[in-house]
Amino acid sequence: MPEILLLFLLLAGMFVILSGGAACLLVRTPGAARRLGAASVVAGSLLGILPAIAILLGGGPISAETDWAMPFGRLSIGLDALSAWFLLGILGLSAVSALYSLDYSRREHTHGRTGAREFLFSALVLSMALVVVAQNALLFLLAWEVMALTSFFLVTSESEKESVRRAGWIYLVASQAGAAFVLVLFLLMGRESGSTDFDAWIGLAGRWAHPSALFVLALVGFGAKAGFMPLHVWLPEAHPAAPSHVSALMSGVMIKTGLYGLLRVMLFLGPPDPSWAWALLALGATSGVLGVLFALAQHDLKRLLAYHSIENIGIIALGLGLGLMGIATERPLLAAAGFAGGLLHILNHAIFKGLLFLAAGAAVQSTATRDIDRLGGLLKPMPRTGFSFLVGSIAICGLPPLNGFVSEALIYYGALRGMVDGLPWPVASAVVLASLGIIGGLACACFAKAFGVVFLGSPRSAAAEPPKEAGTWMQAPMFILSGACLAIGLAAPVAVGLVAPVVEQITSTFAQPSSAVSGLEGIARSISVASFILLGLLLLLAGVRFLVLRGRPVRGAVTWDCGYAKPTPRMQYTASSFAQPLTHFFGGFLRTRAHGGRPEGLFPRPTAAFSSHTPDVCTEEAYAPLFQGALALFSRLKGFQHGRLQLYVLYVSVTLLGLLILKLR
């Protein structure tokens, strides 16, 4: 397709999203606003996703620029393979989330602010798209801030709740702190290159004065958005507080914009230092292992999913770190496998995490609680939601035949390749393999817990009204995403082919031979074949089960019937008890706190109770003391605000006089 057509499609898509969202502000009836907002996001996303796909299929990069009134920069956008890869995920997930919101938002209380919420949602989608297509630092920062602010307002949709307001503030502070690092990074780069255009920066690749300092700034600034482990504190707060389709979008793609920024800056910086790869590997291992451990200890379904986002960001960082390691040590196949695995996992995580948040949102909405220990047996009233959640769970655990397996297998392959090829530091491969192994195992345990406790068994608490299956518009997005999980799992070579231009763009920027990606085709084909075989086996088993049960009566019976006179649903495994062996084993990291006392005596008092919660170690041990200290320090400055006019004038005159004397001395 000609480039001008692709450009037109991209701009038209963004325009449709923006104008539709703005029009929502003017619509009075909530139903019409919802439909208009969702329709414009879906239509705009479908328009904008076409150029992204065209570029990933081999089209040339497109770009456009024009003057604008802002100082220090031109309005310059462009779509290369890297941008297109992220845009694909952003617009794809936005479209299905918007569909989902049609039914989901109908049941939420919006306090007459439906139009505003639809507008904010559209603005969030648009700003995320703008972040990945911006080719100028100023435009990037503007889009970055709009993204942070719109998502802040969406997180605080239910601002009448104290917990939501608290989550909102934590999110706002964290994202602004991260943005401050990004701002400093861009200022430094702009000063050194004398331009704010990305084109000028890429020209300086390899010739920056202090590339490692810039890399650290990028790692902290973008890492705060992505949710690397010590910087992750906002994720477990903000994701549960937001409406579910917003959580899906934030967890699925918004945090990935942090990774996009990091990758983009690495391209500017040029040939990487091995220490950068080590930093990414260390962050990835920490985030991955601790993320899944904390997920295991959670009782709140959406909080659990939020910790899994941290875990998956860790997996992605492991992949990207391996890729960097491959480039730093000039091992093209390792670089290709690492980057391909990391990048593919970015898209895969967007798909299955979006799916999980949407399914969890449906479950939470129909039962009005996020507490896993109060749910149970939801598979019967909500079979389709339950099935979708199961698909997402299998995918996130990295099990075949779904998409999570493909990307994790590529990273595994890269790590093994590194060992075979004689990486100077085989311990790097070992770290990756060990972390991925631990993460995979714990993730399986965690989702066995989440799916088992929420959807299997029988209800643990009497709901006010029996849960109902989600509406059609909520089911359709879940099925679309489930289908995508399966499709990528089965068609692994196609997925690897799609990601290949992105990997080639990265490796060729670092002056590596770009043919290495084709070396991954073999492994992708084997993954695909294995997935087909496994799927065939599964279908075969299902068929056998069907045949065996045909013509025989199937009846339900009490599950816990061995010797209990009066079994109750409360005797089932709870989320805490299921995870207890593991959380106990890792107690040193988790610091789970138990409340309540054991029953004592022959006739225990009925007040004996047990509950436990696992606060975030970073929040409790690092950030809370830090901010308390800052508060104490700054409240001392309050003495200067005493309200005495005379002394204020004294401050001014003493300062002026001091400056004068200093200058004249």
Next chain:
Amino acid sequence: MPVLVNGILIALILVGLLILGASRMIRLVALQGALLSLMPLLITPHGLTWRVAALSLGSMILKGIVFPRLLFRAVKHAQVRRELQPYVGYSSSMVIGMATLAASFWLGGQLPLPGEAVSDLVLPAALFTILSGLFLVVARRKALTQVLGFLVLENGIFTFGVAVVGGIPFLIELGVLMDVFVAVFVMGIALQQINQAFEHIDADQMNSLKG
């Protein structure tokens, strides 16, 4: 006419010291302003013109007659007695004034000027007047005294301008006069309002307004 200029500058400094030590200051500030209005007549690079004469006269009328009138009226309305409890006492104020004067002479020696100054005394006198105005704002309690402090401050800036530039550009001078006029006017109204709200015009008690 350097002798006359020097004479006015010395008078300026002396009146400034008197203001620091006085509890009734309106007339003294008016006198200082009136003395200053003579300066443009004496320092005229292009000879005595109608413009300079008008400027001088206008300044004289505003600073010597209009401002004192306004302030006296405000005093009457607000029923202020004279400043009884300044933060810094009158005699100590004068001592500090002397120190400020010494500092001004030192600073005046250090400060590089773009052109030739009319007199060696110009810079020290201007700096001293500016600093003593600031000091009045800081060291006095009543809002009225603070208004007077700002007037003294403006007198210092005026001295500086006239003496250094050799006749301030017309427009700028008009602007400054206008500023001060508005300032006095607004402060007069503000005094009234403070008085009505708190039944006094002690500026130090405004700290009850802070957050």
